[in-house]
Amino acid sequence: MGLKLKPLEDRVVVEPKQAEDKTASGIILPDTAQEKPQEATIVAVGPGKASDSGTIVKMTVKVGDSVLYGKYSGTEVTVDGTEYLIMRESDILAIL
Numbered sequence: 001m002g003l004k005l006k007p008l009e010d011r012v013v014v015e016p017k018q019a020e021d022k023t024a025s026g027i028i029l030p031d032t033a034q035e036k037p038q039e040a041t042i043v044a045v046g047p048g049k050a051s052d053s054g055t056i057v058k059m060t061v062k063v064g065d066s067v068l069y070g071k072y073s074g075t076e077v078t079v080d081g082t083e084y085l086i087m088r089e090s091d092i093l094a095i096l
Helices: none
Strands: 013-015 039-045 068-070 075-079 080-090 092-095
Touching: none
Parallel strands: none
Antiparallel strands: 013 039, 013 080, 039 068, 068 092, 075 080
């Protein structure tokens, strides 16, 4: 993908999916009424966190995984006009 952002330790960079702008019945939602998305695609992962013994604990997620994360998790950043979230692997709730 060519992302110039490399996360450290057990952090991941995710690209959130777009919020739904229409309900199942076809009602168009304004921006203020849209739910914040909790589903994203991982675009970069760090090497892992160092354990107490000094060994690196590898990440369980990888680039390309679709994940669910907590509603208010992560830090929002914008790189080259695209919005990303940087969060710890522990903020990820599930792999889809």
